[in-house]
Amino acid sequence: MHPFSLLLVSLLLSLVGAVASLLYRNDEATAIRLAGFAGALSAVAGLGASLPALVGPARVFSIAGPYPFAHFVLRLDPLAALMIAVISLLALVAWIYSLAYVKEYAGRGIGPMGFFMNLFIAAMVLVVAADNAFWFLIFFEMMSLASYFLVIFDQDEDAISAGYLYFFVAHAGSVLIMIAFFLMANQAGSFDFAAFRIAHVPAPLSSIVFVLGFLGFGAKAGMMPLHIWLPRAHPAAPSHASALMSGVMIKIGVFGIIKVGVDLLGGDVLWWGILVLAVGAVSSVLGVAYALAERDIKRLLAYSSVENVGIILMGVGVGMIGIATGRPVVAVVGMMAGLYHLLNHAVFKGLLFLGAGSVIYRAHTKDMEAMGGLARTMPWTALTFLIGALAIAAVPPLNGFVSEWYGYQALFAAAFSGTFLVKLATPIAATMLGLTGALAVMCFVKAYGMVFAGAPRAHHPNTEGDVPVPMLAAMGILALGCVVLGLLAPLVAPVMTTIATATIGAMATDAARVVVTDGAVLIPGDAHQAALSTPLIAVLLLVLAMLPVVIRAAFAGKRALPRRAAQPWAAGYLPDVHMSVTGRGFIQPILMFFRPLYAVRADIDAAWAVVVRRFADFVSLARRVEPGWDRGIVDPIARGVQVLGERMQAVQGGDLRGYCLYIVAALVILLALAVR
Numbered sequence: 076m077h078p079f080s081l082l083l084v085s086l087l088l089s090l091v092g093a094v095a096s097l098l099y100r101n102d103e104a105t106a107i108r109l110a111g112f113a114g115a116l117s118a119v120a121g122l123g124a125s126l127p128a129l130v131g132p133a134r135v136f137s138i139a140g141p142y143p144f145a146h147f148v149l150r151l152d153p154l155a156a157l158m159i160a161v162i163s164l165l166a167l168v169a170w171i172y173s174l175a176y177v178k179e180y181a182g183r184g185i186g187p188m189g190f191f192m193n194l195f196i197a198a199m200v201l202v203v204a205a206d207n208a209f210w211f212l213i214f215f216e217m218m219s220l221a222s223y224f225l226v227i228f229d230q231d232e233d234a235i236s237a238g239y240l241y242f243f244v245a246h247a248g249s250v251l252i253m254i255a256f257f258l259m260a261n262q263a264g265s266f267d268f269a270a271f272r273i274a275h276v277p278a279p280l281s282s283i284v285f286v287l288g289f290l291g292f293g294a295k296a297g298m299m300p301l302h303i304w305l306p307r308a309h310p311a312a313p314s315h316a317s318a319l320m321s322g323v324m325i326k327i328g329v330f331g332i333i334k335v336g337v338d339l340l341g342g343d344v345l346w347w348g349i350l351v352l353a354v355g356a357v358s359s360v361l362g363v364a365y366a367l368a369e370r371d372i373k374r375l376l377a378y379s380s381v382e383n384v385g386i387i388l389m390g391v392g393v394g395m396i397g398i399a400t401g402r403p404v405v406a407v408v409g410m411m412a413g414l415y416h417l418l419n420h421a422v423f424k425g426l427l428f429l430g431a432g433s434v435i436y437r438a439h440t441k442d443m444e445a446m447g448g449l450a451r452t453m454p455w456t457a458l459t460f461l462i463g464a465l466a467i468a469a470v471p472p473l474n475g476f477v478s479e480w481y482g483y484q485a486l487f488a489a490a491f492s493g494t495f496l497v498k499l500a501t502p503i504a505a506t507m508l509g510l511t512g513a514l515a516v517m518c519f520v521k522a523y524g525m526v527f528a529g530a531p532r533a534h535h536p537n538t539e540g541d542v543p544v545p546m547l548a549a550m551g552i553l554a555l556g557c558v559v560l561g562l563l564a565p566l567v568a569p570v571m572t573t574i575a576t577a578t579i580g581a582m583a584t585d586a587a588r589v590v591v592t593d594g595a596v597l598i599p600g601d602a603h604q605a606a607l608s609t610p611l612i613a614v615l616l617l618v619l620a621m622l623p624v625v626i627r628a629a630f631a632g633k634r635a636l637p638r639r640a641a642q643p644w645a646a647g648y649l650p651d652v653h654m655s656v657t658g659r660g661f662i663q664p665i666l667m668f669f670r671p672l673y674a675v676r677a678d679i680d681a682a683w684a685v686v687v688r689r690f691a692d693f694v695s696l697a698r699r700v701e702p703g704w705d706r707g708i709v710d711p712i713a714r715g716v717q718v719l720g721e722r723m724q725a726v727q728g729g730d731l732r733g734y735c736l737y738i739v740a741a742l743v744i745l746l747a748l749a750v751r
Contacts, residue, residue, distance in 0.1 A: 078124040082120075088120060089117045092114045096110040110173070111170045114192065118166040130573045134150070134151045136150075136151075147210060148267060154333065157418070158203040165323050169316075183228075208260060218324065226311050237308045240303065244301065249291065258283065268339060288336065292327075292331030293354070296331075299361050309428075314431060343398060348392045348395030351391055352388070353504075356389055359382050362385055363518055370442050373428070373441055376424065379424070386478075391409070391413040394408075412481035415567070422553050429546070434460075434526055444525065462558070464523045466561070476561065486505040487604065514665070562609055572591050
């Protein structure tokens with residue numbers, strides 16, 4: 076079947092699932108099944124439409140729109156296909172997860188939840204496929220509104236406040252994107268992206284357009300300092316929606332930055348790439364530093380998304396530096412590293428949010444300090460969460476390690492030559508990426524240890540037994556994805572390179588010659604720079620794990636020394652739960668070291684709070700002004716029209732003789748005017 080036919084089927088199934096959820100809102104069990112199965116089938120169709128297009132030429136579907144400037148154009152190029160594949164994969168596991176998870180929301184509006192989830196997923200697919208600025212903005216707004224209703228779904232004070240902040244930041248970003256598109260449309264004479272690509276935008280104006288797009292899409296991506304909505308909105312949404320928002324929606328912000336900076340404007344200005352690289356480096360370090368200080372497991376994961384968006388932007392920034400300096404190896408490896416991490420983050424962050432949802436489903440708390448020891452009662456959840464934690468901490472041979480390794484290699488390659496500014500910026504960025512990796516390890520050692528290891532810190536009567544099978548199956552799929560994308564990196568990396576090559580476009584001929592694998596070995600375009608084999612690392616780790624078994628077998632015939640069993644000495648006290656390490660105690664040195672950064676966060680939060688209050692004051696003023704306008708102008712005119720109508724009713728009395736008199740009088744007046 077043609078990819079656009081499958082894409083249409085996917086969108087129709089999402090629509091069916093959305094409508095069915097509302098129609099059966101009073102029968103919640105049926106609403107769950109209809110929304111889940113329709114959404115899962117939609118995701119499968121989306122995967123079928125996108126996977127063949129990952130390595131093929133761009134395909135375009137176009138029909139006339141309701142207005143001359145609003146041609147309905149969809150474009151399925153490798154970058155859009157990658158985004159649709161990521162959306163569909165996360166949507167599939169989220170719908171499987173929802174078959175059991177959303178029963179937790181019984182009696183609270185499961186039907187509307189299914190409606191907005193389906194609408195949210197369909198809008199994301201249409202955003203990345205749209206090739207006309209008008210429709211792009213329409214679908215972008217649909218995506219923001221649908222996700223807003225998911226954020227405020229709980230309808231408590233925190234959710235409403237988080238939704239308000241998200242709504243404000245999202246629409247402020249949309250305004251900037253709209254201005255950028257209008258400026259390009261003015262130069263191109265059309266709202267079609269195809270016209271944008273061939274239009275010559277003068278140098279000062281192109282930089283203005285890029286900055287507007289970077290800020291607008293950066294707000295959706297959650298980059299620093301526009302991230303303020305993300306740590307509040309993601310924890311407020313249901314966990315399967317959080318997985319989609321963090322795993323996919325914020326990546327549409329990254330997609331938009333690539334779309335504007337590289338696809339539409341060409342990315343040939345050096346400082347654009349340096350700006351993206353710098354913001355990415357700062358976001359990565361601050362994101363993980365703030366995650367370390369969190370007790371709420373979903374807020375920790377939300378701040379970690381800021382970190383990983385920063386890592387993705389670092390790759391994209393290096394790729395743009397390579398485009399601007401005419402270095403195809405740097406351009407391809409940098410862009411490939413960013414896109415590979417985009418895919419990897421969707422998988423392991425989706426897994427971690429679903430794992431957090433499973434823990435909350437059983438423990439009914441988000442506070443990690445109140446958990447502990449859950450691996451005993453939730454072993455499969457603990458195993459899948461551990462895989463996700465190892466992946467996000469870039470532990471080999473899992474997928475997070477591979478994409479970060481390519482990111483390092485792109486930074487090293489860019490630092491070897493180029494302008495002084497590039498030679499200065501890239502080593503600093505590599506150092507910050509290393510710091511980010513170290514802090515990420517500490518962050519997820521804390522998260523896993525506080526939730527699953529040690530002794531229980533509180534009694535949770537509902538934690539006897541793991542979560543239902545659909546939730547475990549969804550987490551299992553993503554855990555398997557973390558392993559496969561790491562171990563099979565020699566097969567995945569060439570596909571990602573093809574996508575990166577098609578994305579940079581400007582130097583496609585030279586870029587097509589960039590090689591990133593040699594058999595089972597990964598190389599960053601040059602085998603003399605570095606080489607890596609994740610299958611070999613996996614084999615060595617298995618051998619290392621078997622070493623204790625071999626040693627024990629070798630000494631099986633030896634007589635063991637007698638063992639003594641006794642209580643551990645704990646300064647004269649018997650150990651109890653109150654003596655276990657707390658999360659804050661574990662990270663206390665980091666809190667002291669990064670105290671200035673936490674002060675920066677407080678300042679940023681305070682500044683945004685002022686902005687939000689000023690906006691609220693403006694809304695309040697508008698509410699007071701609008702009735703005054705009505706009372707002073709609109710209401711008097713309306714009353715005058717009403718009085719005039721009542722007077723005219725006397726003329727229209729229904730008397731036929733009166734009507735004849737009116738006709739004769741009108742004829743006399745017209746004859747008099749004609750004679751004059």
